[in-house]
Structures are given as C-alpha cells and as structure tokens.
Amino acid sequence: MDTAEIRRRFLAHFEAAGHTVVPSAPLLFDDPNLLFVNAGMVPFKPYFLGQETPPFDRATSVQKCVRTLDIEEVGKTTRHGTFFQMNGNFSFGDYFKEGAIELAWSLITNPVDAGGLGFDPDRIWVTVLHSDTEARELWKKVAGLPDERIQNRGLLDNYWNMGVPGPGGPCSEIYVDRGPQYGPDGGPEADEDRFLEIWNLVFMQEELSAVRAKDDFDVLAPLPKKNIDTGMGLERVAYLLQGKENMYEIDEVFPVIAKAAEMSGKRYGADHVDDVRFRVIADHVRSGLMLIGDGVTPGNEARGYVLRRLLRRAVRSMRLLGYEGPALPELLPVSLDKMKRSYPELEADFARISQVAYAEEEAFRSTLAKGTQVFDLAAGETKTSGATQLSGDKAFQLHDTYGFPIDLTLEMAAEQGLSVDEEGFRGLMAEQRARAKADAKAKKGSHADTTLYRQTLDAHGPTDWQAYTTLTTESRVLALYAQGATTPAAAAGTLAEVVLDRTPFYAESGGQNADAGTLSWDGGRAEVLDVQRPVRGLVVHQVRVLEGELTLDTLLSADVDRDWRVGACQAHSGTHVVHAALREVLGPTALQSGSYNRPGYLRLDFGWNGALSPEQLHDVEEAANRALREDLPVSAAIMPLPKAREIGALALFGETYGEDVRVIEIGGPWSRELCGGTHVQRSSQIGTVVITSDSSVGAGNRRVEALVGLEGFRYLAKERDLVLQLTDLLKTKPDDVPGRVQDLVSRLRASEKELERLKTAQLLGAAGDLAKNAKDVDGVALVAHRADGVGGSDVRQMALDIRGRIQDRPAVVVVIGTAGDKPSVVVAVNPAAQERGIAANQLIGVIGEKIGGRGGGKADVAQGGGTDLGGIDAAFAAVEAAL
The missing domain is CATH 3.30.980.10 (Threonyl-trna Synthetase; Chain A, domain 2)
Structure with a gap:
C-alpha cells in the first residue's frame, strides 16, 4: 500500500467518524521553544493548554515533522530520520479512552477492501501504564486482546507530559509483531525491533503542577475536560505494509537511493558503509525538499543551519560514493515526484525550491574545494606533530573562513583517526556570537521565559489591539514587569514592561519594527522603546519611565508617534x-x-x-x-x-x-x-x-x-549635492563627471606605474654600488643596508639582487626597510657562504633580538620584522659579530 494511500485512508477513517480534517501546519511553526514542528500535536498545543478555544471537538491531521537531535545517527540505524509524517486524531473534551481505542483498533484491523489497513489482529500487542487498569480492560473489551498481549509499563514509557506544568496523562502504545526472524518472543518488553511501535494513544486526564522529569512530577488535579492526542508514524506503517525492512526502503524514500546508486555505480545492500551514505542521501534530500518548501533557506544560524547541514551532508555522501558532479539536480526531482501526491504545493513551487537547493550545492562544492585542502594540511600537521586532536582554532578557521560546518570537520577528522577540540571551537564561536548579538540580546532577551506572560494572559485575556484603527487609546495598566519579575510600580529612570488592557501600538511582527510613542498619566510619562507579543494574544510594551511613577491599574493615554x-x-x-x-x-x-x-x-x-x-x-x-x-x-x-x-x-x-x-x-x-x-x-x-x-x-x-x-x-x-561638488571641482557639466573622473583615474594609474619604474631603477642602481662596497668579514662579503622608506617585497627584491651580484666569494646580504615606521628585514646568503655553515634563518634570529621582533625562513633566504627602528645599527653589528 502506497504511503500516500495510507495517509488518505487514515484521514478518511477519522473524517467519517466526525473529525475535522486539519491540514498540516508548516514545519516552521509559531512556537518559541521549537526550531521545527517535531510532533503531530504541536499545532494543537494552545487548545490542550487552554490558551485558545478549539473550533472543533474532534480533529485529525497528518503533520509534517522534523527532528534534528539525531542527525549523526541517520543512516547508521534503520530508525533515525529527520523528516517524517505523524498521523493523529484529537479529541477536545469529546470522546476519551474507549473512543480512542475503538477508532484505532478498527482502522488498523479492518480489511483493506473495507477501507482499513488490514493488520492481522493476532499480531497486535499493546502497552499500558501499570496503574491504568481502565485502559487494560478496554483493550480486552473492544479488541478482545488477551492479557498476555497487554503489557504493563512504568511512567518513563507510558506517561505523557509536555515537560512543563500543564496537561498530562497515561498513554497506550500499539505494536506489531514482525515475526521471529526479527528477534525473541515476549512482546515489546522483550524486543522492540521485533515488536515495532506504530501508534501511541495519549489520554490527557490530569493537570500537572510541577514537572521535574518525564517520570517525576506533581499532579495538581484532574482536568475539567479530558482530551485525546494520538500519533501514528506514517513511515513505520508504510514499511510494514509494503513488506520492507526499514523506512528508507518505502515508496517515498527508496527511489532517491536507487537514483544515487545509478549515479555512483555503487549497489545498495553490498556494503554497510555505503548503505549508510545512501540512507543519509535519501533522508536528507527529502528533508531538504520539505524544509525549503516551507520557507527555510540555508544559513549559518538556527533553522537555516539545519537545512544547510542536511543538504551538504547529502552532497558529501554522494562524493564519498564516488560521484563528483552536481548531485541535487538529479536527486531532488526524484524526491519531488514521490512527495507531490501528498503535497501538491511542492510541484507548484519547485522552481523556487530547486533554485535554493542547487545554489547551496554549488556554494558547497566551492567550499569543499577550498576547505578540504586546508583541512588536509591541518590534519597532516597534527599527525606529524604526534597529536591526535585537531585544535579548536583550526576548526574555527575552517568554519569562519572557509564555511566548513563543525559537523563536517568532525566527520572528516574521524575518517583520519583524529578528534577535534570541540570545547575550544565552541568557545571561539561563543565569543563571536556574543559580539554579534549583543544588541539584539539586550533588546529581545527578556522574552525567553514566557511563564509570566502566560499568567497575565490567563488572568486578563488577550489585549484589545487597535493598531489598525487609531493612534491613541485610553488604557489601564494590567501588569508590570521589571528584570523578569512582576513589580507593583516603576519609578522615573527605570525600564519596565507594561501590559495594557488596550493599545494602539503595533507590536513587532512580519518584518515591521514596533511603533514608538509615549504613555502619559496624571503626573507621569514613559517612552515606549519596544512592543512585542511574547505569547499569542498578549501585547507587551517595553518602556523607560521619564517622569512620575507608573503603577498597576493606572489609567493612562497610549499615544503612537504619528510621524513614526x-x-x-x-x-x-x-x-x-x-x-x-x-x-x-x-x-x-x-x-x-x-x-x-x-x-x-x-x-x-x-x-x-x-x-x-x-x-x-x-x-x-x-x-x-x-x-x-x-x-x-x-x-x-x-x-x-x-x-x-x-x-x-x-x-x-x-x-x-x-x-x-x-x-x-x-x-x-x-x-x-x-x-x-x-x-x-x-x-x-x-x-x-x-x-x-x-x-x-x-x-x-x-x-x-x-x-x-x-x-x-x-x-x-545628498547624491545631487555630491554631483554638484564634483562639477565645481572638475569645472565641468554633471553629465561629463564620469568621463572626467575616468580620465583622472587613468592618468593617476599611469603616474603610479612610472613612479614604480623609477623606484625599481633606483633600487637596482643602489644594489650595484652596495655589492661593490661589500665589507670583508673573515673572508665573507657582508652588505648591511638600511633602506629608508622601503618595505615589503621591495626589501626582498633588493636583498636578492645584491646577493646575485656577488658570485666570486661567500656573501651575506642584510637589508632592513623602514616603511611604516617598523623595520622589515631580509637576509640572503649565497651558496658559497652556506658551504661555510652560514644560514640565513640563524642570522634572522640574531637580528630579531635587536629590533624587537622575529622571523624565519631557510638557509638561503629568511625574513622577518620588528618594532624598534632604533635597534637597526645594533642588529648590523650583531650580524658582523656572528660572522
């Protein structure tokens, strides 16, 4: 059964049972705690938390999900994937345990020709919370399951909560026995490879006041309305019904593997290492398609970094399989062809999706070409030194200069038997990010913890937001916060956050900056610095109190700056x-x-x-x-x-x-x-x-x-004024300015070339005189010359030219330039002097001690620099003494 058909049957089954079919939310969901939607119930969280009233009593969806914690494990096992689809049915105070069990059982065991999934009832096992005798009895009543196929488990496995105070409850998981060839008998307790979980039914029935761990929490009271939240892994059901070994071999994923095998000339199933690469490619290409389709673009932060990492791992895996050409133009259309049946919008938007993906691959191919050489050199130096760990600063250089993500450096290092100083790398990254984000953190950091805002929303309801209709409202202060805590008052000169019952201020969203303006009350005034919506429905004003004292329940005038x-x-x-x-x-x-x-x-x-x-x-x-x-x-x-x-x-x-x-x-x-x-x-x-x-x-x-x-x-x-100034300076008309400037630039370049030619001739002339007047030091011709105003390559050129003019005897040439008020030195030694044991890289050290610097090089030529022009004469004397 095709994956898309399983999806269709699931939705049809629950729609026929009175559920509203809710389209999948985008992978980028409005949740401050998530990079991506990672579970089917995420779009319904406001209903379960009581923040919003659901528009339906029953709902069903097939939700797109991405989980990124186990990216490194993708392909190594048959369970880990980044993108997946979660089938779910939800009840908001409507049916409860018995209804959920009946609906699940009928779908999975009804015959295919009757619209079901056709699983053999004798292969179904379930687990329940050890204390949930009600669920155990319902499974026996509804499904006729014997006691031995209903296994008890503890809180860690069979109790669900969000990790924060809120709803929670026991859950019941449904498993399919894949047969003895996959492991020992004995149900899920014995082996979860043989007994594969396909569906989890969560019975939300309690309100939790504190959650310390998944199995450590305090129950405050029963929920006033009991809810159902279920999740069926679509890919897992697909590979069971398609008779495949794992999720990578189902109809929506395997065609990418087949295409990669065709392109690389390798065969899937022949080698474990290559199989891992094939699976990485198939998973990451599909994930990239879905993420770009929902608006993610590659970048170096957060969601963009995850996408970039996925695409680049896929491309690199193709290279490791031996394919050097552009891979995504061949692979992405294959994934599109399989996913468009369930998500037709992908085909309509494929021109944009492919443009983003292919550009990222091209950029990465350039990155690989440059960065791999640098990595190989660094890895070689590390091994030569006897070390087994690549330094953190080298990993940071690869990331910062060449665009190598750290995970790629880790993978390549591991392939060469090296580890990476991740702590050092993370420290350098943290320093960089701290500098880059200081301003943003100062402005937005107060909204990281939303507990206070949610309490205010629960107590007073949503803000009456009137930004579209007026620039002024008469308002009342409902809440005040300062330094992350509630406060009864804010005095003049302090910063505070203010919640009003109504406001005309636009809260930053959709790319538009927040309004500026003032809050004014009898005896006081505050400047509005920022306006945000830290939780849906609540508008929070960050203010600086300029005069008076702002207190709870103050009646004030909220006024947006009209010009702003x-x-x-x-x-x-x-x-x-x-x-x-x-x-x-x-x-x-x-x-x-x-x-x-x-x-x-x-x-x-x-x-x-x-x-x-x-x-x-x-x-x-x-x-x-x-x-x-x-x-x-x-x-x-x-x-x-x-x-x-x-x-x-x-x-x-x-x-x-x-x-x-x-x-x-x-x-x-x-x-x-x-x-x-x-x-x-x-x-x-x-x-x-x-x-x-x-x-x-x-x-x-x-x-x-x-x-x-x-x-x-x-x-x-300003542009006009600039043109007018240029016309005045050049004594010409505005239309003639570009031509006159081009003429000036051409003449300036010609003059610079002529000056360079004259300078070179002067240096060459000086070189001849210096060679003729070389000083004899114990049979060695020594030229020690201070070249004022000369620096860089000119110092080197002069030293080599002088050395070339002394062929009849051992010679040592030292030239120290003074351009930029810092000495730069080159030492050149001819072969005859080297035969006598004289080395330029030894003499450069002698010079460095005198001019406050250092240098290096080889026996014939060495160079360096310093900080003390006053030490040049002492440096020449030291060279002569050394000779």
Whole structure:
C-alpha cells in the first residue's frame, strides 16, 4: 500500500467518524521553544493548554515533522530520520479512552477492501501504564486482546507530559509483531525491533503542577475536560505494509537511493558503509525538499543551519560514493515526484525550491574545494606533530573562513583517526556570537521565559489591539514587569514592561519594527522603546519611565508617534511594492524569503542566484516608482486561508497563518500578499522608492535595501549635492563627471606605474654600488643596508639582487626597510657562504633580538620584522659579530 494511500485512508477513517480534517501546519511553526514542528500535536498545543478555544471537538491531521537531535545517527540505524509524517486524531473534551481505542483498533484491523489497513489482529500487542487498569480492560473489551498481549509499563514509557506544568496523562502504545526472524518472543518488553511501535494513544486526564522529569512530577488535579492526542508514524506503517525492512526502503524514500546508486555505480545492500551514505542521501534530500518548501533557506544560524547541514551532508555522501558532479539536480526531482501526491504545493513551487537547493550545492562544492585542502594540511600537521586532536582554532578557521560546518570537520577528522577540540571551537564561536548579538540580546532577551506572560494572559485575556484603527487609546495598566519579575510600580529612570488592557501600538511582527510613542498619566510619562507579543494574544510594551511613577491599574493615554507610524506605513507598503517590482522584472521565482522595515527604510530578501545587474536594479526601481505614480489603491481584507490562496495571495515563507488571514492588495492582483502590518491608503503616499544596495545573504538568496518617503528624498538630495561638488571641482557639466573622473583615474594609474619604474631603477642602481662596497668579514662579503622608506617585497627584491651580484666569494646580504615606521628585514646568503655553515634563518634570529621582533625562513633566504627602528645599527653589528 502506497504511503500516500495510507495517509488518505487514515484521514478518511477519522473524517467519517466526525473529525475535522486539519491540514498540516508548516514545519516552521509559531512556537518559541521549537526550531521545527517535531510532533503531530504541536499545532494543537494552545487548545490542550487552554490558551485558545478549539473550533472543533474532534480533529485529525497528518503533520509534517522534523527532528534534528539525531542527525549523526541517520543512516547508521534503520530508525533515525529527520523528516517524517505523524498521523493523529484529537479529541477536545469529546470522546476519551474507549473512543480512542475503538477508532484505532478498527482502522488498523479492518480489511483493506473495507477501507482499513488490514493488520492481522493476532499480531497486535499493546502497552499500558501499570496503574491504568481502565485502559487494560478496554483493550480486552473492544479488541478482545488477551492479557498476555497487554503489557504493563512504568511512567518513563507510558506517561505523557509536555515537560512543563500543564496537561498530562497515561498513554497506550500499539505494536506489531514482525515475526521471529526479527528477534525473541515476549512482546515489546522483550524486543522492540521485533515488536515495532506504530501508534501511541495519549489520554490527557490530569493537570500537572510541577514537572521535574518525564517520570517525576506533581499532579495538581484532574482536568475539567479530558482530551485525546494520538500519533501514528506514517513511515513505520508504510514499511510494514509494503513488506520492507526499514523506512528508507518505502515508496517515498527508496527511489532517491536507487537514483544515487545509478549515479555512483555503487549497489545498495553490498556494503554497510555505503548503505549508510545512501540512507543519509535519501533522508536528507527529502528533508531538504520539505524544509525549503516551507520557507527555510540555508544559513549559518538556527533553522537555516539545519537545512544547510542536511543538504551538504547529502552532497558529501554522494562524493564519498564516488560521484563528483552536481548531485541535487538529479536527486531532488526524484524526491519531488514521490512527495507531490501528498503535497501538491511542492510541484507548484519547485522552481523556487530547486533554485535554493542547487545554489547551496554549488556554494558547497566551492567550499569543499577550498576547505578540504586546508583541512588536509591541518590534519597532516597534527599527525606529524604526534597529536591526535585537531585544535579548536583550526576548526574555527575552517568554519569562519572557509564555511566548513563543525559537523563536517568532525566527520572528516574521524575518517583520519583524529578528534577535534570541540570545547575550544565552541568557545571561539561563543565569543563571536556574543559580539554579534549583543544588541539584539539586550533588546529581545527578556522574552525567553514566557511563564509570566502566560499568567497575565490567563488572568486578563488577550489585549484589545487597535493598531489598525487609531493612534491613541485610553488604557489601564494590567501588569508590570521589571528584570523578569512582576513589580507593583516603576519609578522615573527605570525600564519596565507594561501590559495594557488596550493599545494602539503595533507590536513587532512580519518584518515591521514596533511603533514608538509615549504613555502619559496624571503626573507621569514613559517612552515606549519596544512592543512585542511574547505569547499569542498578549501585547507587551517595553518602556523607560521619564517622569512620575507608573503603577498597576493606572489609567493612562497610549499615544503612537504619528510621524513614526506614517514612516512605518510607507516602509511596509514600500516592501510590498519592491517585491512586486522584483517579480515583474525578474520573474515569478523572485519570491520574498524575509524582510525588515522601519520608518524610511526597508530591506527585502528573495530567492535569486547572482547579483542583479545595474540595468535590472534600475528596472526594478522604475517599476516600483511607476506604481507610486499610478496612485494604486491599497486595501486590506480578512478571508479564509484557502480563499486567499485561491486568489493568488503570496504568503511569506516561514510565517504561520491562522484559518482567517489578512490580505493586502496594492493595485489589485499586481501586489497581493498575506500581511498583518500597517500600510498607506494609496501607493503615492509612499513618496518615493530609492534602491541603495543589492547584496548576497547566502547561496540562492539576495537582499535589496531601499529608502522611502523623506528618507528617499534626502538620499537623492545628498547624491545631487555630491554631483554638484564634483562639477565645481572638475569645472565641468554633471553629465561629463564620469568621463572626467575616468580620465583622472587613468592618468593617476599611469603616474603610479612610472613612479614604480623609477623606484625599481633606483633600487637596482643602489644594489650595484652596495655589492661593490661589500665589507670583508673573515673572508665573507657582508652588505648591511638600511633602506629608508622601503618595505615589503621591495626589501626582498633588493636583498636578492645584491646577493646575485656577488658570485666570486661567500656573501651575506642584510637589508632592513623602514616603511611604516617598523623595520622589515631580509637576509640572503649565497651558496658559497652556506658551504661555510652560514644560514640565513640563524642570522634572522640574531637580528630579531635587536629590533624587537622575529622571523624565519631557510638557509638561503629568511625574513622577518620588528618594532624598534632604533635597534637597526645594533642588529648590523650583531650580524658582523656572528660572522
């Protein structure tokens, strides 16, 4: 049975039983504690936690999931995979244990021709919590299972909780006996390879007040409404029903292995090491397809780093199999062909997906070519020194300079029998990140722990948010926080976080910066520095109290800075206009992947390979300003997500949207996007769009930056003033400035070449005189020369030229240049002097002691530098004494 058919049957079974079919949430879900959705119940967490009222009593879904903790184990075992699909059915205060068991049992054991999965009932085993006698009796009643096929287990295996205070409850796991060829008899307690778990039924029935470990928690009270949460591993069921050995051999995964085998000339199943590589390729190519499809782009942080790591491991595994060419253009379409039946949006978006993936591979191929040489050299030096560990600073250099992720360095080191100083590497990475993120951490760090915010939300409900309709509200203070704790008051001069019952302030989201403004009350005033939504529904204002004291229940006026909001609206609408202009000029694959805007400024990231030409940038800017001149209407409408997709509204990849979404149109279909930001009423109100830069932000991604409104006009005014200054200096017309500047540059370069020629001639002339006047020191011709104003390669050239002019006797030449107020020295020794035991690399040490420096080299030539120009004469005397 195809995986897609198993998926269809699961959803049809529960839909027929009155469940609402809920589409899979994107892998990038709005949860501060998760990089990706990692379980089927994640999108339903707000309902289970009581934060939101579910719109249905029963639901079913097949949820896309990614787990990344075991990336290194992928392929080594047949159980570990990064992307997987979790079938689930959910009850919110509706049916409970008996209903869940009945629905599960009927699906897995009903005959195939009756819509079931057709598992043999005699091969089914279950586990229950040792104290859950109710579940045991229900399995006997509903399924007729004998006692010996219902095994008791402890809290560690058969109790579920979220790891934090909240709902919890016992669970019951369903297993399939694969047969004696897979292990000993005795049920799941005896062997979980033979007895494979396919489904877990969670019975949420208790509220936990404290959770110290999975099996160590305090139960506060029974839940007022009991819930059901189940998870069936789609890939596991697929390989059982398809008669395969593991998840890598099912219909949605194995074709990639087959293609990789064809490309590499290797055979799957012939060698364990190669088999691991084949599995890594199949898993990571599919995971990469799904992640890019949901809006992740390769990068060096968080989600982007996970994707980059997956794609690069797949590419490198192909190289280890002996395939040197671009691999993803061959493999990714194979994975698409198998996944599009369940996720047709992948095919519609494949132009963008493939563009991102192929660009990442090209970048990595370049990285491998450069970095592998550096790694091989470092590994060779480590082995030669007798060490067995690659240093942390070398690993950091590979990462920072050559783009080698640490996991790749670890893998390559292990292949050469070396370990890596990971602690040293992590320390250097931490220092770098601490420097880079200091500002961001200072601003956003207070929202890491959401417990206080959730307590406020539970107590007062969601904030009445009025940012779309007004710039001023009369509000009441519901909560105050300072330094991560609640506080009754905030005095003048202090920072605090404030929750109001209603607010006109826009909270930072969707790439738009938060509003600025003030809170004013009788006898006091506070400046609003930042506005965030740390938990869904709650708006929190970070403020600095300027006058008076702010206390709980204070009635105040919340006022958004009007100029700030006008600029913010111009910038956000400008972002939409630039996005539409990019697509008009470059084509539909130039899709936005991220954005940021604040008053007067915007930046937009989009999928594209290579820099935009000046002509393309000009065309984009002209298309944007043409839209402003046409004074297009800007409208906002709320509609169901399927309707928004039907009319072609673009969604920002990586954002999570509810059932109803807000669609912003500029000029109707010309720009139609899902967006929660604030906007102008007509496009002409943006004022102007001035593109200021185009840069790369990773493989397959570009970033354009632009100024709008007054900031755009000011930028153009500065450009005009600069041109006027140049015309005045050059005594020419504005149109002639580029030609005059080019002429000046050409003449300057010609003059520099002539100066260099004269300088070289002067040095060569001096070399002849110096060679003739060499001092005899015990039969050795010594030239010790101070070259004032000379440095770098000129010092070396002069020393070698002098040495070449002394052929009839042993010679030592020492030239010390003084360019840059620091001595640079070259020692050159001819073969006759070397035969007498004189070595340049020994003399450089003598010189270094006198000029406060050091150097190195070989017996014929050595060079170095120092810090003390006053020691040059002493250095010459030391060389003569040494000779």
